[in-house]
Amino acid sequence: MNVLSTPFGSLKLRRWPSTTDRSLRAWDAADELLIKHVHESIDLESLATGRLLICNDAHGALSCALHSFAPTSWSDSLLALTALKRNWKSNNLPGEPKRLESTNLPVGPLDVVLIKVPKTLALLDDQLAQIRPLLHPNSVVVATCMLKYLNNSSFALFEKHIGAVQTSLAVKKSRLLFSTVEQSAATSVPAHPSSQASKYPDRYTDQDLDLSLLNYANVFCRDHVDIGSRLFIENMHMLPQSSDVLDLACGNGILGLCVQRSQPQAKVTFVDESYHAIASARENYASMFSGEDVEAKTSFLIGDGLEDIESLSLDLIVCNPPFHIQHALTADTTLAFIKAASRCLRYDGQLWIVANKNLPYQYTLKRYFKKLNIKAQNRRFAVYCASDPKVGSAD
Numbered sequence: 001m002n003v004l005s006t007p008f009g010s011l012k013l014r015r016w017p018s019t020t021d022r023s024l025r026a027w028d029a030a031d032e033l034l035i036k037h038v039h040e041s042i043d044l045e046s047l048a049t050g051r052l053l054i055c056n057d058a059h060g061a062l063s064c065a066l067h068s069f070a071p072t073s074w075s076d077s078l079l080a081l082t083a084l085k086r087n088w089k090s091n092n093l094p095g096e097p098k099r100l101e102s103t104n105l106p107v108g109p110l111d112v113v114l115i116k117v118p119k120t121l122a123l124l125d126d127q128l129a130q131i132r133p134l135l136h137p138n139s140v141v142v143a144t145c146m147l148k149y150l151n152n153s154s155f156a157l158f159e160k161h162i163g164a165v166q167t168s169l170a171v172k173k174s175r176l177l178f179s180t181v182e183q184s185a186a187t188s189v190p191a192h193p194s195s196q197a198s199k200y201p202d203r204y205t206d207q208d209l210d211l212s213l214l215n216y217a218n219v220f221c222r223d224h225v226d227i228g229s230r231l232f233i234e235n236m237h238m239l240p241q242s243s244d245v246l247d248l249a250c251g252n253g254i255l256g257l258c259v260q261r262s263q264p265q266a267k268v269t270f271v272d273e274s275y276h277a278i279a280s281a282r283e284n285y286a287s288m289f290s291g292e293d294v295e296a297k298t299s300f301l302i303g304d305g306l307e308d309i310e311s312l313s314l315d316l317i318v319c320n321p322p323f324h325i326q327h328a329l330t331a332d333t334t335l336a337f338i339k340a341a342s343r344c345l346r347y348d349g350q351l352w353i354v355a356n357k358n359l360p361y362q363y364t365l366k367r368y369f370k371k372l373n374i375k376a377q378n379r380r381f382a383v384y385c386a387s388d389p390k391v392g393s394a395d
């Protein structure tokens with residue numbers, strides 16, 4: 001736990017999920033810069049409740065610091081919203097934080113919008129398009145970002161949706177963007193805004209795999225099939241026939257959908273920590289398997305890996321795991337997935353995982369499973385099959 005000192009008071013903050021990398025904190029210089037700017041230049045004292053929106057707060061630093069102004073925290077990440085809840089509670093802040101999932105729209109009018117520029121520009125595009133009808137001519141829109149993640153495309157999106165952009169001086173390798181609401185953009189404020197302005201979700205078709213997939217803005221590989229996923233799908237004929245299958249970290253559901261297509265008898269469950277991912281997987285399932293008894297055949301879980309999955313409940317787990325959390329590269333998530341997979345699989349169950357060959361997963365796969373085979377590979381990726389989970393090793 002680290003202490004963040006702000007002009008509004010000090011906070012003890014932890015990342016969630018916790019990490020073994022001690023260099024990673026629950027906030028960065030861009031958060032600090034924004035909090036300082038709010039204190040010095042924005043009058044939040046006279047703000048009516050519900051008029052402050054914070055977007056993409058990674059671990060709750062912004063929302064906790066500004067807690068007395070009743071912010072709503074809007075995010076696509078269950079983990080980020082969980083971090084906010086935990087940090088709010090551990091700092092004994094009053095009541096509960098207001099957390100809004102990315103698949104729901106904020107309610108306007110909004111007086112102040114604070115944005116941590118997200119990793120995926122499509123998400124920024126989507127959020128700005130949805131926020132714009134909720135602004136009035138005097139709304140204040142300020143974004144913050146570490147310089148290394150800021151590029152011309154981010155500026156262009158603010159100009160496209162909100163209005164002219166000015167920047168602050170750089171401080172500790174971070175910068176603020178101020179976007180002035182264009183008068184023509186800020187017309188009347190609809191009570192129930194529609195998301196028509198956003199071009200997401202959109203869709204791509206892959207002729208070779210005979211797939212047409214819908215993708216909400218923050219989905220991994222939103223406009224094409226990932227190289228690793230493709231290698232996996234091309235080799236799915238080797239998968240064992242299974243009853244209970246999990247697509248772990250499902251994104252738009254591509255792996256689980258292909259398993260379901262080749263194994264109609266299987267009950268396939270989809271899990272991801274991104275609300276956009278689960279919404280995409282759900283819609284893709286409905287359009288690929290229309291007429292099926294969807295409720296009996298599948299479920300869609302927003303969750304942290306296998307945390308909500310029962311022990312010994314699965315025959316097969318398919319996974320193209322994440323290798324970063326937001327901007328930070330980490331193997332921690334996948335290593336936790338492998339350990340939890342050995343708990344959730346039945347004695348003859350199998351974990352199939354596709355990964356870049358440079359990533360250090362083999363040691364952990366061997367630690368929790370008695371057998372490990374490479375089923376397919378190309379120059380960069382391998383499809384691993386781990387079987388015979390070691391009973392009790394997940395303790």
Ligand SMILES: C[S@@+](CC[C@H](N)C(=O)[O-])C[C@H]1O[C@@H](n2cnc3c(N)ncnc32)[C@H](O)[C@@H]1O
Pocket residue numbers: 079220221226229248249250251252253254255271272273274277303304305319320321322323333
């Ligand atoms: C490399 S993408 C794979 C997506 C999809 N399976 C595919 O092959 O295109 C990894 C996915 O992991 C999800 N993710 C990251 N951390 C997670 C966690 N702790 N629990 C569940 N999903 C997670 C991300 O949201 C992302 O959708």
